[in-house]
Each structure stands twice: as structure tokens, then as C-alpha cells.
Amino acid sequence: MTDRALSPNPLPLAGEGDVVPLRGDAHYDIAIVGGGPVGAALAAALAGSEYRVAVLEARDVLAAQDPRAIALSQGARLILERIGAWPALAEQATPISTIHVSQRGSFGRAELLASEMGVPALGYVTRYGDLYAALAAQLQQSGATVSTGAQVTAIRSTSGYGAVEFHRGGVEQLLTADLVVLADGGKSLPGRQQVKDYGQTAILCTVTTAQPHGSRAYERFTPEGPMALLPLGEAYALVWTVPNAQAEAVLGLDDAAFLARLHGRFGDRQGRFLTASKRAAFPLRMITSEPVQGPRILRIGNAAQTLHPVAGQGFNLGLRDAWQLGQLIWEADKPALGSAEFCTRYRDRRGPDVSGGMRMTDLMVELFSNDNFVLRHGRGVGLALMDALPPLKKAFARKMMFGAQAW
Numbered sequence: 348m349t350d351r352a353l354s355p356n357p358l359p360l361a362g363e364g365d366v367v368p369l370r371g372d373a374h375y376d377i378a379i380v381g382g383g384p385v386g387a388a389l390a391a392a393l394a395g396s397e398y399r400v401a402v403l404e405a406r407d408v409l410a411a412q413d414p415r416a417i418a419l420s421q422g423a424r425l426i427l428e429r430i431g432a433w434p435a436l437a438e439q440a441t442p443i444s445t446i447h448v449s450q451r452g453s454f455g456r457a458e459l460l461a462s463e464m465g466v467p468a469l470g471y472v473t474r475y476g477d478l479y480a481a482l483a484a485q486l487q488q489s490g491a492t493v494s495t496g497a498q499v500t501a502i503r504s505t506s507g508y509g510a511v512e513f514h515r516g517g518v519e520q521l522l523t524a525d526l527v528v529l530a531d532g533g534k535s536l537p538g539r540q541q542v543k544d545y546g547q548t549a550i551l552c553t554v555t556t557a558q559p560h561g562s563r564a565y566e567r568f569t570p571e572g573p574m575a576l577l578p579l580g581e582a583y584a585l586v587w588t589v590p591n592a593q594a595e596a597v598l599g600l601d602d603a604a605f606l607a608r609l610h611g612r613f614g615d616r617q618g619r620f621l622t623a624s625k626r627a628a629f630p631l632r633m634i635t636s637e638p639v640q641g642p643r644i645l646r647i648g649n650a651a652q653t654l655h656p657v658a659g660q661g662f663n664l665g666l667r668d669a670w671q672l673g674q675l676i677w678e679a680d681k682p683a684l685g686s687a688e689f690c691t692r693y694r695d696r697r698g699p700d701v702s703g704g705m706r707m708t709d710l711m712v713e714l715f716s717n718d719n720f721v722l723r724h725g726r727g728v729g730l731a732l733m734d735a736l737p738p739l740k741k742a743f744a745r746k747m748m749f750g751a752q753a754w
């Protein structure tokens with residue numbers, strides 16, 4: 348369960364001293380590897396700046412078919428508003444007015460209400476594809492040079508420049524930049540990372556229930572792993588975590604058997620489960636990377652940290668990476684861009700939020716994914732206390748909405 352190991356597949360960072368800046372069109376101030384939600388958000392945050400920005404995206408088009416639903420926090424909404432992506436999302440996103448937290452087979456529950464927190468919604472649920480499209484639209488208006496179909500294969504750097512090797516249209520190409528930002532999601536250029544395998548798989552689909560959702564989300568902890576129901580349109584997006592050993596069996600169930608098993612895990616709160624869409628599976632791991640990966644190379648978003656989806660924090664944290672890096676770039680003198688001091692400043696600014704978010708998420712998984720008698724009762728007391736004590740509830744809700752540092 349808690350297997351920590353260095354990734355066996357290091358980022359191909361070449362030795363120092365062999366990068367000569369390219370001239371003219373092939374040299375940029377900033378190169379962003381990955382035009383996904385976080386990379387696009389960074390480019391959008393730099394719109395109107397003096398910097399020449401290149402974005403290299405492996406997909407042929409800036410669009411994604413992905414079964415994930417993403418819960419956006421109130422804090423994320425504020426950033427998305429500032430970079431202009433919110434109006435397109437607001438049309439599709441479903442607000443969350445209530446979050447009901449409970450554990451199966453024991454007492455203790457807590458209910459967080461947007462009205463009690465003084466916010467219009469505790470969060471908003473959107474499809475990953477809609478989020479991708481909204482940010483891609485801002486990326487395209489940002490003034491950055493965007494190359495799709497560009498698969499980055501290696502990064503090299505010296506104290507002077509970073510070099511990005513990529514494959515596009517059957518041709519190996521190279522560009523150099525003062526600062527290279529990896530926003531590739533962390534899978535294709537793994538680098539120096541620590542991996543913790545939870546031994547769990549998230550099974551995703553949308554389900555409909557007998558009772559309308561009324562903008563209510565559920566977080567339910569079971570000994571096999573947490574499950575979440577997030578209101579999305581008229582339906583619920585389901586994130587159901589199961590131990591890896593059970594994943595194949597659950598995925599193999601037909602609709603009727605799947606819905607019956609889900610009902611057994613979740614209970615009656617929404618009445619019967621009526622329909623389920625096609626299921627998809629994601630293995631769950633926590634991956635921690637050094638944000639400063641070498642001279643002039645920074646990681647942001649999932650390329651820097653990949654979290655268990657239990658608290659819906661991954662993108663929200665990555666968006667804050669992009670926003671705060673954007674702010675640092677705006678504040679920096681041009682010659683300082685990508686320098687060791689600049690990279691250290693970025694790491695120091697993001698460190699507490701990132702490590703707090705990762706600790707909070709990891710603790711929730713470890714504390715709740717078991718059937719230990721003492722822990723079960725402790726959790727019940729904790730949930731009941733949180734429900735009864737408004738300041739405690741407010742502090743927890745603020746951390747979910749604005750990050751682990753918020754009070």
C-alpha cells in the first residue's frame with residue numbers, strides 16, 4: 348500500500364554545458380510542455396506580457412475525450428475568472444450547494460452548506476473535456492505560439508538556457524528557452540519522483556438516481572476506499588474507489604449488477620440508482636516531484652504532484668501553481684527569468700500549499716480506507732464534532748475551497 352520508490356524512468360536530463368541558445372524563431376522566453384488545463388492556464392495568465400511563450404502539446408487538437416468529472420473549488424473559480432475561462436465553463440458547470448460526508452457502517456456524518464459558508468457554491472462540477480476546451484480557447488487567445496502534435500521527448504538545461512527536444516510531423520525538432528515549464532501531467536517525462544501506490548482503482552461513470560440531486564454532493568468513506576457522487580447536469584458523476592484486486596470484477600458487472608452493488612455501498616440517500624453509463628478505470632497513486640527539476644526547469648500541475656481524487660484537489664492545486672508562477676513571472680525582471688533565484692522563489696512560494704494539500708489528501712485516504720475499530724469510532728466522533736462545531740466546519744470548508752493554508 349505504501350510503497351515509496353524512486354521512479355525507474357528518469358527524465359532524460361542531459362549533462363550541463365551543451366546547450367547553445369537557438370536564434371530567432373527557435374528561442375523563446377518561456378516554453379510550456381503540455382497544453383492541458385494547467386499548461387493552458389499558465390499561458391493564459393501570461394497573456395499581454397512582454398514574454399515570447401511557446402506551448403508544445405502532444406495531442407493533434409486541443410480537445411480531450413476523458414470520462415473524468417472535475418470538481419472546481421471556489422478558489423479555482425476566482426482564478427478562472429481572472430484568466431477569462433470562467434464564462435464558458437459557467438454555462439456547463441453544475442454548482443455544489445451541499446456536501447454530505449459520511450462513513451459506511453458507523454455513526455458520524457457532517458454536512459457542509461454553501462449558505463453557512465457565505466459563498467454562492469462550495470464548488471462546481473465540470474467535465475474534464477469542457478475544462479480543457481475552455482482553457483484551450485484562452486490559450487489560443489493568449490498570444491503564445493502553440494504547436495499541437497508536438498511530442499516532447501527530452502529536456503536538457505544549463506545555467507543559461509533550457510532545450511526542449513520534440514517530435515512533430517515526423518521530424519525531430521529543438522527549441523530553447525530561458526525557462527522551461529513542464530505541465531505534461533507527469534506521465535511522459537517522469538523525472539525525479541516519489542511514487543506511493545494506494546493499491547486502489549477509481550471507477551468512473553455517470554449515474555442517475557430516483558431523487559433529483561438538488562446540487563448535493565456526497566463523499567462516502569468505506570473500508571474499501573472512498574466514493575464520491577458529484578452533481579453533473581441532471582445526473583451524478585460517480586468516483587468509486589475499490590481495491591485493485593476488486594476492480595476487474597466491478598468493471599465486469601452488467602448495469603443491473605453494478606447498480607445493485609453501488610446501492611449496497613452507498614445506501615438509500617438518493618433513492619434507487621436507475622442508470623449507469625459506460626465505466627472507466629484509473630489506477631490511483633500519489634506522485635511527488637521536485638518542482639525545480641534542474642537549472643531553468645520547473646514542474647507544475649500533475650507534472651509536479653499527482654493526488655488521489657478523494658478530495659478533488661488535483662486540478663485546483665495545479666491551477667494555483669499556474670497562477671502563482673504567472674504572478675512571479677509578471678513580477679520578475681526579464682534577465683532573472685528562469686535563474687536559480689527565480690526557481691527557488693517559485694518553490695518557496697508554492698511549497699506550503701502543495702505539501703499541505705498533499706498531506707491533507709493522503710491523510711483522508713489513509714485514515715478512512717480501513718475498518719479498524721478504533722479509527723472507525725474516532726472518525727465518527729470527528730465527523731460529528733465537525734458537524735456540531737461551526738468554526739471547525741468553516742475551517743475545513745475553507746481548506747477545501749482555497750487550499751490547505753486557508754483558515
Ligand SMILES: Cc1cc2nc3c(=O)[nH]c(=O)nc-3n(C[C@H](O)[C@H](O)[C@H](O)COP(=O)(O)OP(=O)(O)OC[C@H]3O[C@@H](n4cnc5c(N)ncnc54)[C@H](O)[C@@H]3O)c2cc1C
Pocket residue numbers: 380381382383384385386403404405406415416417418419497498499500530531532533535536549551586629647648649650656658659660661662663664665
Ligand atoms: C479519477 C480522477 C478524478 C479527478 N477529480 C478531480 C477533481 O474533482 N478536482 C480536481 O481538482 N482534480 C481532479 N483530478 C485531478 C485532475 O484531473 C488533474 O489534476 C488535472 O487534469 C491536471 O492537469 P494537468 O494539465 O497538469 O495535466 P493533464 O490533464 O494530464 O494534461 C497534460 C497535457 O500535457 C500533454 N502532454 C503529455 N505529455 C506530453 C509531451 N511529452 N509532450 C507534449 N505534450 C504532452 C497531454 O496531452 C495533456 O494535454 C482527478 C483525477 C482523476 C484521475
